[in-house]
Amino acid sequence: MTKTGYEPLVSIDAITAGLASVGYISTREISTAIYLAHNLRKPILIEGPAGVGKTDLAASMARFLDVSLNRLQCYEGLDEGKALYEWKYGKQLLYTQLLKEKLGEVMEGASTLDTAFEKLTSFEDLFFSETFLEPRPLLTAMKQDKGSVLLIDEIDKSDEEFEAYLLEVLSDYQVTVPEIGTIRAQVAPLVILTSNNIRELGDALKRRCLHLHIDFPEAEREQAIVRARVPDVSDALLSQLVEFVQGLRDLDIRKRPSISETVDWARTLLLMHATELDEDMVRSTLNVLLKHESDIQAVDKDVRTLARAAASAG
Amino acid sequence: MAEQVLTDFIRALRSADVRVSTGEAIDAAEAVKLIGYADRQRLSDTLRCVLAKSPAEKLAHDRLFELYFSRQAIPQSAPEDPAEQDDTSGSEDGPGDMLDLMETGDETAIAMAMERAGQEAGLQEIRFSTQVSYYAQQMMKSLGVERLESEMMQGFRARTEEGQAYAEELIEGRKQMFARAREHAKQAFETYGAGATLAFREDVLAETALTALDVRDLGRMQALVEKIAKRLASKHSRRRRKKNRGQLDVRKTLRANAGFDGVPFDIAWKQTKRDRAKIVAVCDVSGSVSRVVRFFLMLLYSLNEVVPDIESFAFSGRLEDVGPTLETENFAQAMDKIINDIGMSSTDYGQSLSDLRMNHWDALDRRTTLIVLGDGRSNYGDPRLDLFREAAARVKRVIWLTPEGESLWGSGDSELPRYRPHCHTMKQVTTIKDLERILDEALSRYA
Numbered sequence: 001m002t003k004t005g006y007e008p009l010v011s012i013d014a015i016t017a018g019l020a021s022v023g024y025i026s027t028r029e030i031s032t033a034i035y036l037a038h039n040l041r042k043p044i045l046i047e048g049p050a051g052v053g054k055t056d057l058a059a060s061m062a063r064f065l066d067v068s069l070n071r072l073q074c075y076e077g078l079d080e081g082k083a084l085y086e087w088k089y090g091k092q093l094l095y096t097q098l099l100k101e102k103l104g105e106v107m108e109g110a111s112t113l114d115t116a117f118e119k120l121t122s123f124e125d126l127f128f129s130e131t132f133l134e135p136r137p138l139l140t141a142m143k144q145d146k147g148s149v150l151l152i153d154e155i156d157k158s159d160e161e162f163e164a165y166l167l168e169v170l171s172d173y174q175v176t177v178p179e180i181g182t183i184r185a186q187v188a189p190l191v192i193l194t195s196n197n198i199r200e201l202g203d204a205l206k207r208r209c210l211h212l213h214i215d216f217p218e219a220e221r222e223q224a225i226v227r228a229r230v231p232d233v234s235d236a237l238l239s240q241l242v243e244f245v246q247g248l249r250d251l252d253i254r255k256r257p258s259i260s261e262t263v264d265w266a267r268t269l270l271l272m273h274a275t276e277l278d279e280d281m282v283r284s285t286l287n288v289l290l291k292h293e294s295d296i297q298a299v300d301k302d303v304r305t306l307a308r309a310a311a312s313a314g
Numbered sequence: 315m316a317e318q319v320l321t322d323f324i325r326a327l328r329s330a331d332v333r334v335s336t337g338e339a340i341d342a343a344e345a346v347k348l349i350g351y352a353d354r355q356r357l358s359d360t361l362r363c364v365l366a367k368s369p370a371e372k373l374a375h376d377r378l379f380e381l382y383f384s385r386q387a388i389p390q391s392a393p394e395d396p397a398e399q400d401d402t403s404g405s406e407d408g409p410g411d412m413l414d415l416m417e418t419g420d421e422t423a424i425a426m427a428m429e430r431a432g433q434e435a436g437l438q439e440i441r442f443s444t445q446v447s448y449y450a451q452q453m454m455k456s457l458g459v460e461r462l463e464s465e466m467m468q469g470f471r472a473r474t475e476e477g478q479a480y481a482e483e484l485i486e487g488r489k490q491m492f493a494r495a496r497e498h499a500k501q502a503f504e505t506y507g508a509g510a511t512l513a514f515r516e517d518v519l520a521e522t523a524l525t526a527l528d529v530r531d532l533g534r535m536q537a538l539v540e541k542i543a544k545r546l547a548s549k550h551s552r553r554r555r556k557k558n559r560g561q562l563d564v565r566k567t568l569r570a571n572a573g574f575d576g577v578p579f580d581i582a583w584k585q586t587k588r589d590r591a592k593i594v595a596v597c598d599v600s601g602s603v604s605r606v607v608r609f610f611l612m613l614l615y616s617l618n619e620v621v622p623d624i625e626s627f628a629f630s631g632r633l634e635d636v637g638p639t640l641e642t643e644n645f646a647q648a649m650d651k652i653i654n655d656i657g658m659s660s661t662d663y664g665q666s667l668s669d670l671r672m673n674h675w676d677a678l679d680r681r682t683t684l685i686v687l688g689d690g691r692s693n694y695g696d697p698r699l700d701l702f703r704e705a706a707a708r709v710k711r712v713i714w715l716t717p718e719g720e721s722l723w724g725s726g727d728s729e730l731p732r733y734r735p736h737c738h739t740m741k742q743v744t745t746i747k748d749l750e751r752i753l754d755e756a757l758s759r760y761a
Binding site for chain 2 (some may be wrong): 012021028029031032036039040042045047071089093199200203206207208209213214238
């Protein structure tokens with residue numbers, strides 16, 4: 001097989017430390033999954049609610065390993081032309097136009113159709129060469145010499161056909177372009193797929209992937225994450241605001257606040273020079289955390305108790 | 315030994331309804347080789363990452379991991395040399411002798427012996443809790459209970475005080491050993507059998523008449539309904555557009571290739587849009603029908619993933635929109651409330667249809683499947699066939715479900731035969747399987 005690459009991934013602890021160095025607070029499970037993915041050469045499928053850092057994990061991995069991140073955002077109707085490669089039709093056309101005169105010169109002296117055809121065939125590969133190949137994220141990821149992180153984001157939004165198509169790419173880490181041949185990854189990319197569970201993914205895909213479920217973080221980890229993102233926040237405020245958000249997630253609301261919203265909220269509070277959480281402050285900034293009017297109304301009566309509980313905990 | 319540990323664990327997972335393919339089993343073996351058995355936490359993390367692929371499966375995994383690896387003597391490290399492995403198993407063939415074990419009282423040795431005896435008795439095959447005693451007996455046999463018993467008899471036959479005491483000591487020992495074997499077999503049942511029993515019970519449940527269900531089955535039924543909903547969802551959640559290969563979309567092609575001077579490089583094909591499924595359920599919640607309605611609505615609302623548009627109306631005397639009530643967290647409570655609030659008056663299909671006509675007629679459109687669930691017993695009131703015919707003309711399909719058998723249709727105040735010509739299908743539903751089949755069929759009309 002090809003080179004393995006990714007020297008930093010020697011152990012689970014090294015991964016945790018490495019991710020921390022680029023500002024991503026990992027858990028035992030996340031690091032284990034990455035360690036396994038690297039050693040078993042398997043893609044990781046990450047599921048979980050929106051905004052828990054699924055996409056961010058891929059970005060952080062790329063930074064940590066110092067390789068490029070190739071991101072493929074999935075959507076309904078995504079096909080191989082947009083995911084894998086495409087021929088640069090326009091350029092091919094332009095070149096044909098420009099080369100028209102040259103073509104006449106080449107063809108000179110060809111008296112019969114047969115000789116003309118023969119002469120032409122010797123140039124055949126000109127237009128179907130890598131010069132005219134437009135690589136899309138999947139192919140780009142395969143072509144990186146140092147290896148790369150390939151993020152296939154929100155795979156659940158793509159069609160089932162595309163999912164099936166992906167299986168081929170992910171199992172062998174190679175891409176076949178009929179006109180050129182097979183392009184095989186020198187260093188297999190580290191593949192991360194994310195899903196928000198909009199639809200149930202196919203069993204075949206699940207079988208081929210390692211599965212990682214990232215849920216909302218524990219208070220301790222959330223504090224660490226906010227601390228990493230908003231270093232200026234005071235300890236007291238940090239523990240109080242995280243406590244409040246954790247309490248909020250237990251309520252029956254349409255969209256529970258994600259980590260990114262906690263971080264935004266921490267920034268907001270910092271901007272307002274808050275040193276401690278108080279009820280009025282919470283009320284006036286609640287729209288940073290909750291994105292539905294109905295949610296804001298629903299928690300209205302709970303704000304006081306939650307804020308008090310958070311204040312006493314901090 | 316190490317290999318066996320893993321295969322048995324995977325077997326336990328499978329019996330608990332976690333689907334593990336051969337490929338995944340191989341992955342697991344490789345992963346374990348990498349991680350080793352030394353760190354329990356790490357092993358658990360690894361296996362749940364490789365083998366369990368949904369939150370439900372992860373839960374099952376965690377439960378089994380606790381059970382399985384609490385009793386399993388975890389090998390210190392996977393033996394790398396196969397010869398060495400053969401060596402160890404060769405030196406101690408067969409489980410240790412019960413007499414020796416009792417004499418030494420060595421806990422680890424006893425545990426190991428139990429393990430081997432369990433394997434000899436084929437404990438992985440255990441499926442029902444009633445088999446526990448049988449397997450315990452088998453284990454006793456392979457632990458050499460016969461030799462113990464013959465010694466015991468000898469002790470009695472000697473008719474001396476020491477002989478008597480010795481024999482009694484042996485009886486006590488046998489009792490203890492049997493208790494341990496039982497315990498061991500019970501644990502094995504929980505590991506391998508509990509899941510299978512559950513699956514078996516679910517099969518039975520799926521075939522049980524909904525009206526005959528017990529209150530204590532409700533919880534299990536909920537789980538079953540969720541499973542069915544998932545099955546239907548994965549079958550029907552395909553994309554909404556279908557490409558018609560072969561029919562050129564001229565306008566789109568021209569537009570796409572304007573940049574190439576109109577030379578058609580990118581060919582666009584015509585597409586047909588698939589309708590989004592919409593189901594309007596009209597349910598009679600009076601008396602006998604309410605039981606079936608409960609499960610029907612439970613299943614329907616678990617289908618949110620494939621059917622984004624669900625509207626439901628409940629009636630007995632008057633008809634009311636119950637959608638908002640049902641879309642809350644606690645389904646069972648909401649259902650009870652509906653049945654109590656609406657189901658108490660005497661059934662009037664005509665009035666309910668005219669309520670539908672007056673207040674909710676917009677809910678019916680050409681992509682709607684109208685599902686009526688009721689026995690059609692309208693207390694000899696006007697069935698308002700005119701309204702029903704009008705409704706049927708507005709929607710894509712009309713399905714009528716009734717808990718009564720066909721022989722009863724039309725008997726007494728049943729108006730079913732008069733409604734029937736306006737329905738695409740009229741069917742009796744008794745079990746949850748029937749409901750699944752009906753919904754499956756209704757959804758495939760949107761393909």
